[in-house]
């Protein structure tokens with residue numbers, strides 16, 4: 001059995017570190033960091049994630065400001081909500097939960113968030129800076145940052161290693177590829193159109209799976225001893241569960257656990273790290289605003 005990378009435990013350690021920092025900030029300026037969450041509509045998954053984020057804020061002493069808007073909200077109304085939060089000095093981070101309803105132009109909304117408050121790291125300026133090694137972005141997207149943090153805190157060296165990223169989304173695959181490249185890995189990005197995915201993935205000393213397809217990665221896709229980070233959060237029907245489903249990753253855990261050197265579980269891997277990195281970004285933003293960094 002591979003060594004388990006316990007994302008839940010690592011995220012808890014990071015939250016403790018942030019809690020201490022928040023107390024220090026409060027002691028020195030008499031104010032705390034603030035995160036604004038914006039939820040449009042009532043998708044159950046989005047509602048759950050936003051609730052988890054707000055609870056995590058509360059636990060570390062970050063103030064959370066929540067706005068709920070109906071599914072039918074117009075793009076203009078959502079834009080004016082973002083602008084109000086941009087102008088609010090108590091708000092240091094703005095998170096507009098994705099996905100947004102189809103009638104709203106997601107890119108237009110994300111571009112309207114102040115670069116200084118873009119704790120998701122989805123603003124085109126932050127993404128552009130991330131693509132250029134020398135231009136430090138104001139914020140690195142939370143899930144990709146969480147993947148790197150899991151590797152670093154598990155003492156996995158990245159430099160010189162072959163890292164294979166399965167998936168090329170704007171929110172995970174692409175930014176995590178850039179972060180790995182910045183840390184001097186040799187990076188292969190593969191996707192649904194890649195020929196012979198198993199043998200490409202098998203090149204990876206580090207494999208990051210972020211395609212969003214339940215249990216897609218099998219044992220013959222993995223280089224023996226590789227470090228596997230599973231970003232997939234897929235719910236599949238399971239009659240034995242009281243809610244009727246369970247969460248699985250993009251990696252078939254049971255099939256792969258003996259062949260890899262280390263692996264993250266789902267749940268309890270990259271999910272909790274995403275939230276911890278959101279708190280980290282929000283705390284860093286507040287420090288910058290308070291002149292403490």
Ligand SMILES: Nc1nc(=O)c2c([nH]1)NC[C@@H]1CN(c3ccc(C(=O)N[C@@H](CCC(=O)O)C(=O)O)cc3)C=[N+]21
Pocket residue numbers: 048049052095096097098099120142233247266267268269270271272273274275
């Ligand atoms: N603007 C925006 N920013 C996001 O960061 C964002 C988003 N939109 N839309 C949706 C995705 C998804 N996401 C997750 C966060 C935590 C867990 C997490 O903590 N999962 C737990 C399990 C949770 C459960 O039991 O349902 C785990 O993996 O252990 C999962 C998924 C953030 N997202």
